[in-house]
Amino acid sequence: MAKKESRFKVVFKDGGQLSEDGVRQILVDTETGVNYLVWKSGYAGGITSLLDSEGNVIITKE
Numbered sequence: 001m002a003k004k005e006s007r008f009k010v011v012f013k014d015g016g017q018l019s020e021d022g023v024r025q026i027l028v029d030t031e032t033g034v035n036y037l038v039w040k041s042g043y044a045g046g047i048t049s050l051l052d053s054e055g056n057v058i059i060t061k062e
Contacts, residue, residue, distance in 0.1 A: 008030065009030055013025045022039055028060045034058075036050065
């Protein structure tokens with residue numbers, strides 16, 4: 001069975017699970033190009049789309 005391609009690609013990662021700041025990642029949706037900021041620390045976390053200075057969603061074109 002062929003391995004399924006992941007829809008999201010990690011393009012940046014900072015921090016670690018054991019640090020107080022947690023892990024910060026930027027993910028890119030390979031279908032739409034939309035960039036997301038993901039933060040997780042312990043049992044908490046959050047996700048939001050990244051915006052430019054004009055409030056538009058950042059889209060990476062490949």
